[in-house]
Amino acid sequence: MSREKSAAAGRDKTALDKGTPAEGSMTGMPTVSVAESTVAQREAKEHTNGLGSSPDGRLVPDSRPVVELKATLDAHRGERHIVAIQNFPDPDAIASALAHQMIASNFNITVDIVYDGFISHQENLALVQLLQIELLHYDPTIDLSQYQASIFIDNQGTTTTLTSKLREAGVKPLVIVDHHERQGLIEAVFTDIRKVGATATIYAEYLRDAFPLEKSNPQHVRLATALMHAIRTETNGMIRARESDFQSAGYLSQFIDPTLLNEILNVKRSKRAIDIINLALEKRIVRDNYSIAGVGYVRYEDRDAIPQAADFLLTEENIHTAVVYGIITKEGEREVIIGSLRTSKVTLNPDQFLKSALGRDTAGHYYGGGKHEAGGFEIPIGFLSGTYDEDFMRSKWKIYDAMVKRKLLEKIGVIENQPTTSALRPPSVLPERPEE
Incomplete structure (x- = not known):
């Protein structure tokens, strides 16, 4: 060298x-x-x-x-x-x-x-x-x-x-x-x-x-x-x-x-976030210290108001767990149910609670999950996705609202006396078709 x-x-x-x-x-x-x-x-x-x-x-x-x-x-x-x-x-x-x-x-x-x-x-x-x-x-x-x-x-x-x-x-x-x-x-x-x-x-x-x-x-x-x-x-x-x-x-x-x-x-909440929080307060049901609220259709841009609403519901006296959810909509995008869970109950594991309550999709993936004291879930709407007339949209929300509430209430162990969507139950006897 x-x-x-x-x-x-x-x-x-x-x-x-x-x-x-x-x-x-x-x-x-x-x-x-x-x-x-x-x-x-x-x-x-x-x-x-x-x-x-x-x-x-x-x-x-x-x-x-x-x-x-x-x-x-x-x-x-x-x-x-x-x-x-x-x-x-x-x-x-x-x-x-x-x-x-x-x-x-x-x-x-x-x-x-x-x-x-x-x-x-x-x-x-x-x-x-x-x-x-x-x-x-x-x-x-x-x-x-x-x-x-x-x-x-x-x-x-x-x-x-x-x-x-x-x-x-x-x-x-x-x-x-x-x-x-x-x-x-x-x-x-x-x-x-x-x-x-x-x-x-x-x-x-x-x-x-x-x-x-x-x-x-x-x-x-x-x-x-x-x-x-x-x-x-x-x-x-x-x-x-x-x-x-x-x-x-x-x-x-x-x-x-x-x-x-x-x-x-110190930044202030938007008017849309305040409106969704107010709707969650209006629509909430309280069972065994759980507060559950479906807020209907939520614009894609306002999705972050859902966890804010869950945080707010948790501040109510005698409430240890709050769940807020809605259908997220955006033109040209798939519709999904988005939900947030907040809890102050030390013995409640949000990850286990949501996975057990909501289950998995066909690929084996859980719809929900979480961490200590907080969780979230996302459920695709699937076949019923899309914007149609007002009556259809109202009926679609009632169906999904009832399904989510039922799964959460079953997990809690609460048996409801009446189905949430009793108005949507099909008649026991269908009317006969007129003869030709």
């Missing part, structure tokens, strides 16, 4: 040992060195047999998920990924997706955050606008094959219609990070599903352990503010927070912008 080549090799080795940043890395977050990512990849590949150092010097298994995440992203350095969030993104999904995007930038990975639905909740709109978060609304003209991998954050493919589209385009799941119960619909190379208050809690932990934020970086301040809002929202203002949520919130508190957070929290 020539002296020049030998010297160059020595410089490269010295740079690697010192953790010199890789060329082409993005500056949105502190850069992970080639040396660090190489070590992380080796540790993650030996995830079950790998050893780390304990405080007393003993070798113990290193099971930190962030080590495996770093290795996974490093193995896909320089690619283009799509983060698929639920059709109606909430603060947890939006903030966590933003965190993933910034973490991935350390590995020169370009990330697009995409949703196939609508953002209608006032706080969510304020979050996106005030913090300048770039989200892409799915359009059929988007070529999904441009992505080398898909990332599912705050969902496991069950609450986004992008799942099937990505599968058809041949884009395989790489990462799943979520805090809901396991759904089993898709599998990814890296999966981190935990029983914590928010997915944002998990991403704040990643940042704290491996990608530290900087107060002087405006991008980091916006991210910390978004994650803090997400944790607060998912834990009902920290009332339902667990130790891990408090730890993550404590870390984020060093970097947030209180003024921006206050603006997001």
Whole structure:
């Protein structure tokens, strides 16, 4: 080897040992060195047999998920990924997706955050606008094959219609990070599903352990503010927070912008949301401390008013569980029944309750699911979809309203004296046809 080549090799080795940043890395977050990512990849590949150092010097298994995440992203350095969030993104999904995007930038990975639905909740709109978060609304003209991998954050493919589209385009799941119960619909190379208050809690932990934020970086301040809002929202203002949520919130508190957070929290409800909440109050039935309300047809743009109505019904005295649902309509789109469950009953598991009450579709997928103290469900209308005359639409709603109520009441153990749709029961004897 020539002296020049030998010297160059020595410089490269010295740079690697010192953790010199890789060329082409993005500056949105502190850069992970080639040396660090190489070590992380080796540790993650030996995830079950790998050893780390304990405080007393003993070798113990290193099971930190962030080590495996770093290795996974490093193995896909320089690619283009799509983060698929639920059709109606909430603060947890939006903030966590933003965190993933910034973490991935350390590995020169370009990330697009995409949703196939609508953002209608006032706080969510304020979050996106005030913090300048770039989200892409799915359009059929988007070529999904441009992505080398898909990332599912705050969902496991069950609450986004992008799942099937990505599968058809041949884009395989790489990462799943979520805090809901396991759904089993898709599998990814890296999966981190935990029983914590928010997915944002998990991403704040990643940042704290491996990608530290900087107060002087405006991008980091916006991210910390978004994650803090997400944790607060998912834990009902920290009332339902667990130790891990408090730890993550404590870390984020060093970097947030209180003024921006206050603006997001104090945004007012829309008139349409107030109308739907009022309708839920009017239509609710109360049985054994359960409040159940069907609100009829709801515009696609107002879908986020349904969980707001469930939250409001839960504030009524002697109510521990509230369920609100309606038929979501949009021109040219399939009709579905969307519902939300909120509960303060510690012994009620929303995921088990909704799965047991509503069952599965023909493919074996559950119509509903959830997490601690909250759940949701989506039931396709199917054959009766479509807008017709007023009488037909009214009859269709009565049928589906009765079906959902019946399943929920049966699950609760309440036997109704009269069917909810007694007016729709067919006569016991059909009239005879006149003779020709």
